[in-house]
Amino acid sequence: MVHFGLEAWRTFERGCEREWFVTNGLGGFAAGTIIGANTRRYHGLLIAALNPPVRRFLLLAKLDERIEAGGVFYNLATNYTAGGATESGFVHLVRAQFCPFPEFFYCCGHIQLRKLIFMPHGQNATVILYRVTNAGPPARLILTPLINYRDYHGNSYRGQISFHQEPIADGVRISGPEGLPPLLLRISNGEFSAAPDWFYGMRYPEEEARGLNPWEDHYQPGRFTVELPAASEKVFAVVAAAGPGPKPEEAEALLAAERERLAAVEQAAGFADSFARALVRAADAFLVQRASGAATIIAGYPWFTDWGRDTMIALPGITLLTGRFQAAREILELFGAYVREGLLPNYFPDDGGEPLYNTVDAALWYCQAVYKYFQYTRDEDFVVKTALPAMREIVTRYAGGTRYGIVMADDGLLKAGNPDIQLTWMDAKVGDWVVTPRHGKAVEINALWYNAACILEEFHARFKLPDPLPGLAAKIQKGFRAFWHPAGYLYDVLREEEKEAKIRPNQIFAVSLPFSPLSQDEAEAVVRRVEAELYTPYGLRSLSARDPDYKGHYAGDQRQRDAAYHQGTVWSWLIGPFVTAYRKVHCYSPDSQERARVYLSPFQDHLADHGIGSVSEIFDGDWPHRPRGCFAQAWSVAEVLRAYVEEVLEKRAGRG
Incomplete structure (x- = not known):
């Protein structure tokens, strides 16, 4: 209470x-x-x-x-x-x-x-x-x-x-x-x-x-x-x-x-821990039923509906950690059926029109969500017959080229977009002004790309199926070397004319995802830099506070807010990959487990703030880190829950 x-x-x-x-x-x-x-x-x-x-x-x-x-x-x-x-x-x-x-x-x-x-x-x-x-x-x-x-x-x-x-x-x-x-x-x-x-x-x-x-x-x-x-x-x-x-x-x-009903939801999740139970209740608000009867995930209250990227990122925490496996399967089946030219829908319009596909990462997050689904359910039938064909289409179309300039370059890395269109999650745009231009080879996209290639490689081997792109993961890993900055962190975006050296949180995914293209020393260096420059009690800043473009407060009219959205604003969902990365590089030691508990503890108090019982979308980059944006965000709740259960309570599905 x-x-x-x-x-x-x-x-x-x-x-x-x-x-x-x-x-x-x-x-x-x-x-x-x-x-x-x-x-x-x-x-x-x-x-x-x-x-x-x-x-x-x-x-x-x-x-x-x-x-x-x-x-x-x-x-x-x-x-x-x-x-x-x-x-x-x-x-x-x-x-x-x-x-x-x-x-x-x-x-x-x-x-x-x-x-x-x-x-x-x-x-x-x-x-x-x-x-x-x-x-x-x-x-x-x-x-x-x-x-x-x-x-x-x-x-x-x-x-x-x-x-x-x-x-x-x-x-x-x-x-x-x-x-x-x-x-x-x-x-x-x-x-x-x-x-x-x-x-x-x-x-x-x-x-x-x-x-x-x-x-x-x-x-x-x-x-x-x-x-x-x-x-x-x-x-x-x-x-x-x-x-x-x-x-x-x-x-x-x-x-x-x-x-x-809510008591049954908590019981199905099976946690005795009070914080985990509170997050399970919070997760329930986002799992909804479409008019067709299929499950989907609302991205945030009060103004978002269901978005492809948000749904895939939130799916493990909202459905798998809570034991709602049938809903997870329905969501993966629904979005998988809408894969077109290798792309997953970014957004279903309110008027029921055709989905919009302007995202490069949603399809790659789909591959990660399927992998997590299999870890938790061992549902081979669904993976082989339904999910794997969609995943093959995603990877083969990305490799050969699809809409929005998404294509694999000669070095194995994925490039996407152009100066006028944003396809990553840092998609703020005001009129013709792209606030955070990330066209080219973005670091988290290529971390996801490598992760997806490894997942397919593992699935094909497990199910004794022919691999349409043998050696892809090794090629991507070799190309990923280009992201390494001599100062000990990862470039954010690579373009022919420049390497974007701003310190952003996107590099954390190269450590936190199940398959990392980095060495142990490199992974440790990335986590140290992210902690030193981006960590706050409520998540990671979207830009280092030392950067001249840093905006510490998210406020004002649409232009002012969009100017700050990915230029220093804290995103609470990023606490999940950060905590997972921290535990990985510290080899899941008891000390790292306790540190993970400390990292996540501010969210216990936050459940009594802003959107009571939930986790806010964003926070100011500067102290006191006032909550902003949606008062309840699916991927924020999902990643706090996932990280707390898997990394603090150490109840995670086994890899294999």
Whole structure:
């Protein structure tokens, strides 16, 4: 359990620093700050995935509470407008706890109110479960829903969306744009009164800080009234659903079912360690079901969907370490079926259009994910019949040449891209400005290329199959010598006209991957340099702080943020390969195991920060390393979990 008291919201700004979220296994979610203010366009009680995991629409933005007791009014709502925090209901909030669902405790004189928020798995619905204790004379609780019907990336205003509402037995049905399901708001013990109105000018400070439009209006269809008799306790629920949804009377049974589901997820993973169990719970939020029924991995909340690169990197931690092998197989099968000309999809558009293939590393990470899958499952049938053909296509097409200038050079190294296109994970671009140009022979791409060649070589030998490219791994390893810098680290990118000598974290993969092209001495030198110049408590900096292009803070408008994204910003997922590399070069000694524990320990405390219960996407390069970006990122959770289990708990699948 994670819990907070008044010290966490002594000011409005402080109360907005931590965000809660719950998910539904479809890509839908609910999210907000612990004080109840919506500070992002992505905050809301129901963001439904209408074509799972995409077509996310904000339907219910908020449910503001007010208590009327003996002529005294307690406004529990917290909202931010042009005048700042114009409603400050968080002054009545006395405790917030997460076990694992967010639950908030308010004290208003002789009335105590508890509300718990969760989403039933597999349903585009959110349940808000209330328990109100009235130790005084009769009172009433007023609930005012704030409604919207727009894509979760946008903003809307009065006049842009037409709403139609009609009463139902236990609430109201609201219809928005044609083609979208109705929003049903229902209550188990209360009355709905229609009184159409608008909340004007909600202001999102997080969007404002990002240089984006911070203003929005929300439709108010009326209000729910719940009578609170003297000296009584009342338990009831409000359910918001896209379409019919569950009944509010089922709320407690649904909560019990969701608790049981999460307990089963933890039990299947089999860890007694509390940190590992917390990370297993965190991992569950990213594993979702597509409309087709196949599993996939959401890259991050609140704004990412499923991406090829992110999915392959996150797959071991999200599925294999947690014992969810069938989901891993489905994901590998899904992405493998979309391999085209040796490329793996980078992104599936929200509109359901053709995937985008603008990535060189996703296909190579696919080979690594298959290798990890086989280590954990020994599923020879799947590897031989399904995965290996896709892997052969990837390697043979890369060797012979495919889209985006991806081709093996005469020295065996892989080159890709051009000055105008970025194919690696350091892909920030502002207009025509490529912030981190990495076309040519990138070090992590060639570490992955060597790793993939070795994996295929091993699989072909194991399964007694002909190797279409014999000797490829040896050729790549020989060519990889060109990356060695005389100062004892690896060049980041090789081009005919130059060698990029900036110290970046990409070189760590040449050590951390199962098959390394480096000697022991070289690997040790790389780890020492990375630790000295890039390590922080929350991951690796994307650029050495000594570099003149270093940016220590990730903030400002789109241009400013993209300028810092890979120029010093800390990426938490890189802690995983760093810890693995550290243990490898120290021959898995007891001292290195303890050091790995220390490296990962800051993330135990971080689970109570930013996106509560999860790991943030990025952090500032400079102290105090404030969390930034997505408040919950799949590969961040996955790599912290994988590194902790494999390198600290030393529970890893055997190689062979």
